[in-house]
Amino acid sequence: MNFESFENNRNIDINPEVDIEGRFVDFIPEEFQKDPLQYFETQGVNIKTGEIVVDENGRVREDPTAVKELPTWVDSKGNELKVVGKRVNIEKGKIAQSGNPFYEYDIIQTVHSIGLPGANPIAKIEQHNSYLILTEKIKGIGWYEKKALELKSRGYTDQDIERLKTQAELMMITLSQDFEEAGIYRGWKLKDMIFDIDIENKKIIGITPTDWERTSIDLEKLELYKKTRQIPN
Secondary structure, three states: OOOHOOOHHHOOOOOEEEEEEHHHHHHHHHHHHOOOOHHHHOOOOEOOOOOOEEEEOOOOOOOOOHEOOOOOOEEEOOEEEEEEEEEOOOHHHHHHHHHHHHHHHHHHHHHHHHOOOOOOOEEEEOOOOEEEEEEEOOOEEEEHOOOOOHHHOOOOOOHHHHHHHHHHHHHHHHHHHHHHOEEEEOOOOHEEEEEEEEEEOOEEEEEOOOOOOOOOHHHHHHHHHHHHHHOOO
């Protein structure tokens, strides 16, 4: 969908199809249910900074406006849910190859179902030939936000920051082995991780991967992994 013409076409067909994971149903605000795209664009805040990057064929390769943190949602019992929304780029990675706009969401569900680290899936939405996926916000920060941490103002040296990077890279090696054992293959880059950092003690507690649109799965290997660990389908 061309979001430049979004407002002009809003009244043509805005009937959203919202598929919500059962345990999150009570969190979804009515305003979002009625018009998810409008809510995402007007209420969401960009997580990443930067400019939209278009390739030589005119396809959007990087779009910092496509991933937004939404307002905190609260259920009827007062529990809070921090939500991240992503507008799907159907011309990118395995999403384009598969023709499945929810390819990445399906990967997230699979990762969650077998207990490997990843965001909790919340919902997938189709509206006006556009697609959104929602996940629970992962605790921590992206490596691209390290300047925002103001680590040096907290007494960190360049060497301290490099040590954090080394810790993260070692953790990524271990994680990649765990995922490949389950038949899940993806790129492993710092920019695609969320880091839970112990600021005071200058160490990384854990890392969680994001951005699954280029991930592939060996289904036979995955089924064997689930069978050996008695994970139900």
